[in-house]
Amino acid sequence: MTAYLDVDARPILRSGGEPFSVIMAALERLEKGQGLRLYAPFKPVPLFAVMADRGFAHSERALDGGEWEVLFTPVEAKAETGSPSGENAPFAPWPQPIMELDNRDLDPPEPMVRILAAAEKLGPGETLSSLLSREPVFLFPQLERRGFRWLGGFRPDGATYELTVRAPS
Numbered sequence: 551m552t553a554y555l556d557v558d559a560r561p562i563l564r565s566g567g568e569p570f571s572v573i574m575a576a577l578e579r580l581e582k583g584q585g586l587r588l589y590a591p592f593k594p595v596p597l598f599a600v601m602a603d604r605g606f607a608h609s610e611r612a613l614d615g616g617e618w619e620v621l622f623t624p625v626e627a628k629a630e631t632g633s634p635s636g637e638n639a640p641f642a643p644w645p646q647p648i649m650e651l652d653n654r655d656l657d658p659p660e661p662m663v664r665i666l667a668a669a670e671k672l673g674p675g676e677t678l679s680s681l682l683s684r685e686p687v688f689l690f691p692q693l694e695r696r697g698f699r700w701l702g703g704f705r706p707d708g709a710t711y712e713l714t715v716r717a718p719s
Contacts, residue, residue, distance in 0.1 A: 552623050554587040555580055560617065563591055564706045570644065570714075573597070577604065586622040593618045596690070596702045596713075603699065644701070644716055647679040648672070654683045654710065662689045665715065669698055672717035682711040689713075 557576045559569035569590075576586055585606070588594065597620075598608050606622040613619055649668060653661035665680050666689070672678060685702070693700055693715060702713035 552583065552585045554585045554621060556587045556589070558589040559594075560589055560591050563703070566706060568712075570701055574644075580624075583624055585624060588618075588620045588622065589613075590618050590620065590703070591616065591706075592703050594620060594703055596700045599694070600699060600701055644677050644714065645675065647677045647714060649678045651678065651680040654681050659688075662686060662692065665689060665713070666692060666696075669693065669696070669715050669717065672715075674717055675719040677714050677716045680713045680715070682713060683709065685711050686713060 555576055557569070557573055559573070562569040562572060573586070573588065580586065586601075588597075593610060593612075601608060601622045605625050607625055608620055608622050610618055610620045649671075651664060651668060653664055656664070661680070661682055665678075665686070668678050668680075685704070690700065697718040699716045699718075700713060701716075702711060704711050
């Protein structure tokens with residue numbers, strides 16, 4: 551059975567902070583075969599791809615009040631139950647964004663067009679951040695097709711979606 555290290559992103563997000571570096575620091579502390587249990591005020595869908603790149607599968611469970619508990623389990627730990635095995639991919643914290651876009655006042659599809667155009671200008675491994683008035687669900691597959699990764703979620707105000715996009719290395 552997998553043991554989990556708990557990370558509660560809820561108070562970080564409620565105070566206006568960004569929990570990504572805390573999550574990545576927790577990954578560095580994991581022992582072989584150990585997983586990460588994340589508590590968040592929203593379903594952290596973009597984090598699923600980031601963690602998959604680092605060798606973790608996920609399972610999520612809705613909690614009261616729209617909050618979520620997500621278990622990130624190392625793929626090799628799942629191999630015991632017949633799933634594919636693999637080693638955790640090495641990782642480094644994402645660099646600070648080299649550009650910031652405020653797309654909150656734009657109507658679709660303009661935010662997606664602006665983000666994709668800006669992302670194409672990023673150098674290998676560079677990031678950009680964008681503020682949006684809604685979760686850009688149609689943007690995610692476009693970024694993936696181009697090899698970009700992303701991390702995002704609603705700020706504590708519930709009205710602003712903050713997205714960070716990282717260019718392929």
